[in-house]
Amino acid sequence: MYKYLDKVNCPEDIKNMTNEELDILAKDIRKFLVKSVSKTGGHLASNLGVVELTLALHKVFESPKDKIVWDVGHQSYVHKILTGRKDSFETLRQFEGLSGFPKEIESPHDIFDTGHSSTSISVGLGIACARDIKKEKFDVVSVIGDGSITGGMALEALNNLGYLNTDMIIILNDNEMSIDKNVGAMSRHLSSIIRNSTMNKVKDEVEKIFTVTSAGNLIYKTASKVKDSIVSQFTPQQCELFESMGIKYYGPIDGHNIKELIEILNKAKKKRGPVLLHVITKKGKGYKYAEEHPDKYHGVSKFDIKEGIQPSNSKSISVAVGEKLVQMSAKDDKIVAITAAMPSGTGLDLFQRAYPERYYDVGIAEQHAVTFSAGLAKEGMKPYFAVYSTFLQRGYDQIIHDVCITKKNVTFLIDRAGLVGNDGETHHGMFDLSYLNIVPNITVMAPKDTQELELMLELSAELNEPVAIRYPRGNAYYLNKGEYKKIEVGKYEIIEEGKDIAILAIGNMVKHALEAKEMLLEDNINPTIINARFLKPMDEKLLHELCTKYKTIVTIEDNIISGGFGSRINNFIIDNNYNVKVENIAVSEKFIDHGNIDSLYEAVGLSSKCIASKIKKI
Numbered sequence: 338m339y340k341y342l343d344k345v346n347c348p349e350d351i352k353n354m355t356n357e358e359l360d361i362l363a364k365d366i367r368k369f370l371v372k373s374v375s376k377t378g379g380h381l382a383s384n385l386g387v388v389e390l391t392l393a394l395h396k397v398f399e400s401p402k403d404k405i406v407w408d409v410g411h412q413s414y415v416h417k418i419l420t421g422r423k424d425s426f427e428t429l430r431q432f433e434g435l436s437g438f439p440k441e442i443e444s445p446h447d448i449f450d451t452g453h454s455s456t457s458i459s460v461g462l463g464i465a466c467a468r469d470i471k472k473e474k475f476d477v478v479s480v481i482g483d484g485s486i487t488g489g490m491a492l493e494a495l496n497n498l499g500y501l502n503t504d505m506i507i508i509l510n511d512n513e514m515s516i517d518k519n520v521g522a523m524s525r526h527l528s529s530i531i532r533n534s535t536m537n538k539v540k541d542e543v544e545k546i547f548t549v550t551s552a553g554n555l556i557y558k559t560a561s562k563v564k565d566s567i568v569s570q571f572t573p574q575q576c577e578l579f580e581s582m583g584i585k586y587y588g589p590i591d592g593h594n595i596k597e598l599i600e601i602l603n604k605a606k607k608k609r610g611p612v613l614l615h616v617i618t619k620k621g622k623g624y625k626y627a628e629e630h631p632d633k634y635h636g637v638s639k640f641d642i643k644e645g646i647q648p649s650n651s652k653s654i655s656v657a658v659g660e661k662l663v664q665m666s667a668k669d670d671k672i673v674a675i676t677a678a679m680p681s682g683t684g685l686d687l688f689q690r691a692y693p694e695r696y697y698d699v700g701i702a703e704q705h706a707v708t709f710s711a712g713l714a715k716e717g718m719k720p721y722f723a724v725y726s727t728f729l730q731r732g733y734d735q736i737i738h739d740v741c742i743t744k745k746n747v748t749f750l751i752d753r754a755g756l757v758g759n760d761g762e763t764h765h766g767m768f769d770l771s772y773l774n775i776v777p778n779i780t781v782m783a784p785k786d787t788q789e790l791e792l793m794l795e796l797s798a799e800l801n802e803p804v805a806i807r808y809p810r811g812n813a814y815y816l817n818k819g820e821y822k823k824i825e826v827g828k829y830e831i832i833e834e835g836k837d838i839a840i841l842a843i844g845n846m847v848k849h850a851l852e853a854k855e856m857l858l859e860d861n862i863n864p865t866i867i868n869a870r871f872l873k874p875m876d877e878k879l880l881h882e883l884c885t886k887y888k889t890i891v892t893i894e895d896n897i898i899s900g901g902f903g904s905r906i907n908n909f910i911i912d913n914n915y916n917v918k919v920e921n922i923a924v925s926e927k928f929i930d931h932g933n934i935d936s937l938y939e940a941v942g943l944s945s946k947c948i949a950s951k952i953k954k955i
């Protein structure tokens with residue numbers, strides 16, 4: 338099956354391989370990646386794009402003495418294959434299996450845990466500065482994509498790096514893609530460099546002349562000589578973007594030419610001060626479907642290699658949100674939609690197609706997205722910022738400072754709220770109920786199912802204040818339980834009457850509570866099930882009734898236990914001196930690993946079975 342891959346178990350195994358052997362190994366690795374990820378799911382296109390780059394890095398540098406820091410880290414599978422973890426790939430992103438991101442606990446070669454984008458230059462600079470204080474000698478390389486470098490943190494780090502003039506190398510892996518097509522002025526500038534580069538110009542001339550005359554050899558040597566000038570003289574090319582910050586720019590460099598990469602990296606090692614290598618790669622390289630659709634093959638579930646990803650007939654909650662927002666926008670031309678580089682993930686790609694003039698993809702820039710939305714609201718627009726819960730953490734100060742203090746009319750569509758599963762601790766949206774609980778002036782709601790989510794979207798359109806609607810990752814689902822009519826702010830819903838115990842479940846935990854009730858009925862326990870639609874404002878009237886009528890109150894939330902929905906109910910009970918027993922069922926105060934969502938719910942005690950057994954114990 339593989340010519341060389343079976344002999345490679347650590348970076349030392351490739352040190353003496355020739356470029357031709359490395360090219361064959363690259364083919365092996367691509368075959369392995371497609372085969373393995375098609376079985377487990379994971380990030381495919383980004384990894385296919387960095388095979389030669391990763392081989393060259395491990396050929397030239399001595400990891401882990403030299404530090405290679407991967408930005409986001411979704412493209413670190415090749416790095417993991419080369420550093421002794423090839424045989425664990427069938428456990429990729431599974432519960433207690435290999436992580437899909439760099440993990441310090443997994444290998445000394447994983448220098449720093451990543452998952453959120455744009456952190457690698459800050460990390461690299463910190464490591465390099467510590468190295469210099471300790472007067473140690475090793476190289477620091479941060480590998481960052483053209484999408485991730487648009488993140489504010491990366492620009493802050495570049496500014497500081499140029500100022501400190503620290504010895505470190507930045508590899509800008511430019512495939513002109515974020516998850517979807519990359520956006521922004523930086524991306525446009527970098528693409529213009531690629532288009533105008535001598536590398537491409539020479540290539541075009543050679544191809545043009547080569548096809549016209551038979552003097553191919555002569556012209557071919559000329560071309561390689563010109564291309565070599567970037568490599569041999571290693572003179573920084575003009576790129577104001579970085580040079581103006583004191584960062585020496587070299588590029589564009591062919592990110593699939595191992596020979597060129599190794600030569601350039603060896604030269605970069607010898608340079609003093611900050612060096613940026615602009616490496617051009619193709620996202621999805623080597624697998625036809627991924628080359629043609631790098632966005633669809635960015636993050637994949639299991640698929641058939643021959644057929645490729647087949648369209649699924651189930652609709653995601655995000656698509657339902659996108660459809661509803663499009664529908665609402667037909668009647669309200671003040672609605673504008675904002676995403677931070679996640680149009681397809683949040684369903685806003687539907688909005689972009691319907692109302693391109695009222696749609697903004699700001700790049701991987703959540704802080705900017707929040708305050709940009711506040712600016713839009715200032716002038717009477719009705720901005721909807723759709724963002725994953727975990728990534729909204731990046732814009733937390735902006736939520737307080739720019740939206741809530743002056744009650745700007747911004748609605749946050751918080752997608753991937755709660756545990757997300759295979760992406761693990763850097764991606765679980767398990768803090769938003771807590772981090773919003775303490776912010777004044779914002780209404781926070783969570784629907785029991787997708788139909789109620791649409792009703793909440795309709796309600797948000799009538800409100801003129803900060804609003805957040807949080808909903809989980811996954812396919813649209815419909816409980817057909819309880820009522821589905823216009824929602825009143827702060828009103829919970831009694832879904833099923835019972836006795837002795839009142840269960841207040843919020844958001845997707847209503848479904849788990851109803852399933853748990855089915856199990857409890859077998860033990861003659863018949864709890865009342867309340868759909869606590871709002872983290873805040875609370876339904877105080879109903880809470881007073883519940884605390885008078887029931888001896889035990891149970892709260893359930895797909896969120897960390899500290900400071901979330903349950904703690905809000907606890908405060909109500911304490912503040913009103915009710916003598917009721919309270920049980921908060923939530924994610925305990927620790928970070929939760931990756932794994933499929935059902936095994937995680939089981940592990941943290943949020944599965945309906947765990948809920949039922951906890952309530953039985955009460």
Ligand SMILES: Cc1ncc(C[n+]2csc(CCOP(=O)(O)OP(=O)(O)O)c2C)c(N)n1
Nearest residue numbers: 383452453454482483484485514515516678
């Ligand atoms: C703060 C943050 N926002 C959004 C994401 C989601 N995300 C993961 S990878 C990615 C695109 C990264 O593009 P690029 O850096 O160019 O890497 P490529 O996949 O093209 O190699 C995005 C937006 C994230 N990981 N972190």
Ligand SMILES: CC(=O)[C@@H](O)[C@H](O)COP(=O)(O)O
Nearest residue numbers: 409411452636682753760810
């Ligand atoms: C690496 C990254 O942050 C994204 O690719 C993320 O993994 C997408 O998550 P979903 O699969 O939930 O859209």
Ligand SMILES: [Mg+2]
Nearest residue numbers: 482483484514
């Ligand atoms: Mg990219």
